[in-house]
Each structure stands twice: as structure tokens, then as C-alpha cells.
Amino acid sequence: MTLIRPDERGRFGEFGGRFAPETLMPALLELEAAFEAAWSDPSFHAELRHLLRDFVGRPTPVYRADRLSQELGLDLWFKREDLAHTGAHKINNTVGQALLAKRMGKPRIIAETGAGQHGVATATACALLGIECAVYMGATDIERQALNVYRMRLLGCEVIPVTKGPGTLKDAVSEAMRDWVATVETTHYIIGSVVGPHPFPWMVREFQKVIGEELQEQMDGGDSGRPRPDVIVACVGGGSNAMGIFYPYAGSSVRLVGVEAAGHGLETGEHGASLVAGSPGVIHGSRTYLLQDDAGQVLEAHSVSAGLDYPGVGPEHANFKDRGIAEYVSITDAEAMEAFHLLSRTEGIIPALETAHALAWVANERDDLAGKTVVINLSGRGDKDVQQVAALDE
Amino acid sequence: MSETATTPLGALLGKAQRSGGAVLLPYMTAGLPGPETSLDMFRAMADAGADGFEVGIPYSDPLMDGPTIHEAGLRALDAGTSLDGALRLLEAVVTTTGKPSVVMTYVNPVLRVGVGEFAKRAAAAGASGVILADLPAEEADHFQAAFADAGLGLVLFVAPTTGDERLAAVAAAQPLFLYGVAELGVTGERTDASSRAGELAARVRAVTDVPLVLGVGISTPDHAAQAAAVADGVIVGSALVRRVLDAPDAPSAASSLHQAVADLAAAVHSTRS
Numbered sequence A: 001m002t003l004i005r006p007d008e009r010g011r012f013g014e015f016g017g018r019f020a021p022e023t024l025m026p027a028l029l030e031l032e033a034a035f036e037a038a039w040s041d042p043s044f045h046a047e048l049r050h051l052l053r054d055f056v057g058r059p060t061p062v063y064r065a066d067r068l069s070q071e072l073g074l075d076l077w078f079k080r081e082d083l084a085h086t087g088a089h090k091i092n093n094t095v096g097q098a099l100l101a102k103r104m105g106k107p108r109i110i111a112e113t114g115a116g117q118h119g120v121a122t123a124t125a126c127a128l129l130g131i132e133c134a135v136y137m138g139a140t141d142i143e144r145q146a147l148n149v150y151r152m153r154l155l156g157c158e159v160i161p162v163t164k165g166p167g168t169l170k171d172a173v174s175e176a177m178r179d180w181v182a183t184v185e186t187t188h189y190i191i192g193s194v195v196g197p198h199p200f201p202w203m204v205r206e207f208q209k210v211i212g213e214e215l216q217e218q219m220d221g222g223d224s225g226r227p228r229p230d231v232i233v234a235c236v237g238g239g240s241n242a243m244g245i246f247y248p249y250a251g252s253s254v255r256l257v258g259v260e261a262a263g264h265g266l267e268t269g270e271h272g273a274s275l276v277a278g279s280p281g282v283i284h285g286s287r288t289y290l291l292q293d294d295a296g297q298v299l300e301a302h303s304v305s306a307g308l309d310y311p312g313v314g315p316e317h318a319n320f321k322d323r324g325i326a327e328y329v330s331i332t333d334a335e336a337m338e339a340f341h342l343l344s345r346t347e348g349i350i351p352a353l354e355t356a357h358a359l360a361w362v363a364n365e366r367d368d369l370a371g372k373t374v375v376i377n378l379s380g381r382g383d384k385d386v387q388q389v390a391a392l393d394e
Numbered sequence B: 001m002s003e004t005a006t007t008p009l010g011a012l013l014g015k016a017q018r019s020g021g022a023v024l025l026p027y028m029t030a031g032l033p034g035p036e037t038s039l040d041m042f043r044a045m046a047d048a049g050a051d052g053f054e055v056g057i058p059y060s061d062p063l064m065d066g067p068t069i070h071e072a073g074l075r076a077l078d079a080g081t082s083l084d085g086a087l088r089l090l091e092a093v094v095t096t097t098g099k100p101s102v103v104m105t106y107v108n109p110v111l112r113v114g115v116g117e118f119a120k121r122a123a124a125a126g127a128s129g130v131i132l133a134d135l136p137a138e139e140a141d142h143f144q145a146a147f148a149d150a151g152l153g154l155v156l157f158v159a160p161t162t163g164d165e166r167l168a169a170v171a172a173a174q175p176l177f178l179y180g181v182a183e184l185g186v187t188g189e190r191t192d193a194s195s196r197a198g199e200l201a202a203r204v205r206a207v208t209d210v211p212l213v214l215g216v217g218i219s220t221p222d223h224a225a226q227a228a229a230v231a232d233g234v235i236v237g238s239a240l241v242r243r244v245l246d247a248p249d250a251p252s253a254a255s256s257l258h259q260a261v262a263d264l265a266a267a268v269h270s271t272r273s
């Protein structure tokens, strides 16, 4: 397959590219060159491998969910990214990018965050490597993910509230990019998903594909003693945990399913399902599917989970969708909440609300999936969501 | 051949360049303070000595804009400013003031109507060219070709971060003019004059005779005079937009703009030899 890397313009098929202000272009080109050099340097890989093993705790386990398998009538497995340090897959990317920033001699790192998981993972990597850190977070998200705000502050990171717009992930990305336009000479921007201008979608995928590569060994249908997956399911906000687990399987016979947020229901217009219900355009530096009106103004997204509350999606997913390499579906807030409780009660794992969307789809499709080996990317743990769920349950 | 000579703004910049002077090109968001009063803002600025305009088509997520122009865009959108409404305004600005104007917006609204269709409509409204703040040279070819077919120029950016080799490549695309980003950062008022514009202008001059217009952060007559001394044109945005946002009503906005633009124009035009 010709999926190894995007073309020289950073395109995945018709998607991707670099729609960024000129001020940032030299930095994007420099970043691309620096990443390419690092990625072909064995000493960079050695350092990253060491940190992923001893600091992050990789490889993360795969776990057979016996009680849920029985209840749903299928062979259900979890790739346990919730057990990675800081509680989500986001750390795979931030440790990689922070190492790269250090190699590039950037003394300051900025990031955006929605659920706060990427912010915490960035703050953690910066504390580890001794780099100054600031994270932009929408005011709405600061409220609903208070635990993670406090964690970031404990880690020595400045959390900058974004009050423009609805105060969610989209606004945080925009504000981080504006900071970067002013500080690009001394600052690296660790974008939190497979979104943004080239080289970010490619680079973040490269740092996250370790999830799928581990899974290939852990469930090889042979020496591992575990079957090969028939279906892999992951939630899709920007799409980094999904791309991380899908990518090594792209073009294989394994069915790949990305689950977007249907929020209050697709028909209400209040959702975050850019691939399922959006259309192609440019957002945050990249040509991809997004939620937009007839005039090309970006629409507000909605999801109960802050990490899926985003009107865009990574351009490689847009390409996967158009080429039929993966399929994309959506799950409402209410369905995700139900799955959140189901997983907590049945398996003793409290998932992130983002992750609960993936389980909800599997539960809905149980008849179709009967007897199949299904792997859910358990992208994160739900501690951050407990307060919000308690309030919603009342 | 470059579009520079064939559009009204290109002709104006060419003249400034030959005379060693500079022109003042205020930026204003279309539809402010309201759809009915927006034209009055441009007339006041034309009366006060503006030489041409950048008419902003509001966009929900303006990555290159600071709080003032961002807020202006959101207010204009709330007031119902559409693409066609903004282009009708531009047409009225060009016909009533006689000043050449360019459209300023972002890539997505253009893609939404289609690049060719957008070019047709902007040209029909009398625009000289288009500025897209998130369109770097690497992505520009398709846009520039469609704009050229409609008789419009495309503006390309150079910034203090743009290296010499890249700068020469951007200039070689023969944009309507080079928009020199005078400050690292997004649009917004600054207290100090740019410390990097002079160096940027010198680097541009060394490789091209495409007209250079400086913008971003230029807020006072003093800043404008310094920019005019090294460039063919000066763009002032946030400092003017703020006056409209802060004014209690349209007439006071217009008179506040008149005064500010008169001072800026005097500063910019004083460099004419």
C-alpha cells in the first residue's frame, strides 16, 4: 500500500496539506526535517523506546473481557491504553514530540487540550525533560475536567483559559496556534491529535502507531496464544488513538471502525461527527472533513466528552473514509453514558467518556458481531469524568 | 506578466513604487458596525486620505487574527454578514470612493463556494485581488491560477521567519503584492514599532521588485511612518477596527475613523518625495 507517508505537500490523497500562516511555514518545514532526521536516527528510537517502556509502561496489556464477552456474545478484548502513564494514549505522542523539541533546542512547549488528557500528558513530558510548558484549554472544558486542570498545575504547567467561542477544543487549538505564530522561534507546539498542518498528522500517527504494532504481536493468532482480531474499534475525536491502532492494520482484512460523537443526535445538529455528518474543507491548517455551514463558517461541535467535542478530524481518517480503508459511525451522549456504566460494573474498568463511545457501538452491534474477535482501543481511564458523570446522573 | 500592472491596486502600488512613496491601505471587517452603516466607515476613511482598502470577509476561526479582529468578525457574522453581502459592500466601496480594494479572508469560505466561483464573484464586485491569511505559497498555485483567470491578483505573505531562499521563491510567484508581516504574531495593536520590519523590507528589496506592503501590529502614525519609509504600502487593521467596536454608534465610529486615518495618512504620505 502507498500509505507509508504523505506526499511532499503533506497530502493523504486529497486531504491534509499545510494551510497555515506564512509566519509558521518555516517552522513547519523545519519540524518536518527535524522529525525525519530523528525518525531515521537509531539513538532517537533507543531513547524513545526506553522512555516508553520505563516511564510510560509500554507495552500496554491486551485483556480479554470475559464477563462482557459472555454478556454480549462475542470475543471481546481491550488494548489497555488506560494503563499507560497518566491514563491515556496521549502520552505516546507527547513523550515523542517533547524529545524532538529538546533535540531541536526549543526551551518552551505549548499545547491545547480538550479532555485535559493531552494537557496532562504534555505537562508530564515537559516535567520529565525540564521544558517550560503552557496549555490552552477552553473555559467550558476547564469546568468539566477540573481534575486534569489541577494535575497540570501540579506538574508545573501553566493552564491558559480560552473564553472566545464556546470554550471547547476548537477554540483551544486556535488559541494555541495564535500563541505559536508569535513565539515560533523559541516554542514547539505539541498538537494533541492527528490534526493540524503537515507534518503533524503524519508525525503524531508515527508516534501513536506503537499501539497497533504492539497489538499485532500480542494478538497474532499464533505464538501469542491469542487470536487475530476480526474487528478493531476506537473512538475518534481528532483521531489519534484510532489512527494509532488502525494504521498497522490498514489494507488488511481486519475491519476498522472509528466511532465519532453523535452528541444529542445527528439530527439535532449538536454533535462532533465530522466524518459521518460533515463535509470537506479546511480547518486548523489541514484539508479534511469538518462541521461547517453553507458559507464555510466552522460550526460548534457538541459531545458529552470533551475529547470528542471537535468539529474537525485528522486528514488521514478523511482519506481512510473516502478509500474505504476504515468505516466511521457515531454514538450519542446517552449511549456513551450507558456504556460507561456497563464497563465499570461488568469489568471493573471505569473508562474515559471518549472511550465509552467505542464500547457503546460494540454493544449496539452485538448481533452483527456475534462470535467475532473484537478489540476495543481502551484509550483512557475515566477518573477525570467521574465528577461530570455524577452530576449528569443526578 | 504579473497582475500588478493590470489591476487598479497593482497600478496604484506601481505608482507609489516609482515615486518612492507609500500608500495607506486600511483593513476593515465588512458589516461593521452594521450592514447598513458599514459603507459609511469606508467613506470616512477614504475622505481622510486612505488610498485603498482591505475588505475583511468575516470568518469564524481566524488563526492569523488577534482578539480585536476576531471579535469584529464574530460581531459581523452575528449581524448576518454573508459572503455576498461583503462583496456587495466591496462593490459599493470601490464605486463610491473610487479606491481600489482587495478581499481579505481565509481559505475555507473560498473553498466552500469554489475557488473559481469565488474569483468570479469577487472580480464582478470590482476587487483587485484576494488575501487569504492561511494560504502559504506551497498551496497557492491552484488559487492563483483561478484568480488570474478572473483578472484578480493573489497576495502572498513574507514574514520575519521567512528565510532568503524561501522569500525569493514566494516573490517569484509574482503575487499582486507581498504582504510583509511586520511582527511575529497575529494581528493586534502594539505599543512599540516593529523591530523587524526594516530588516524584512531590505531582504525583500534585495530579491524582487514586487510591491511590498507591511502590516500586522502597525498601530500609530509613528509606526506607520516608519513602515512607509521602507515599503510601498502600509496596512493598519486592529487600531481602526477597535474604534468601530468601541464606538457607541455608527456616526461616532465614522468620525473616530476619520480622525485616525487622517493622522495615519499624513504620516504615510509624508514619505513621498
Ligand SMILES: Cc1ncc(COP(=O)(O)O)c(C=O)c1O
Residues within 6 Å of the ligand: A088, A089, A114, A115, A116, A117, A118, A192, A193, A194, A235, A236, A237, A238, A239, A240, A241, A242, A306, A307, A308, A352, A354, A355, A379, A380, A381
Ligand atoms: C481517553 C481519550 N480518548 C480519546 C480521545 C480523543 O482523541 P483522539 O481521537 O485523538 O484519540 C481523548 C482526547 O482527549 C482522550 O482523552
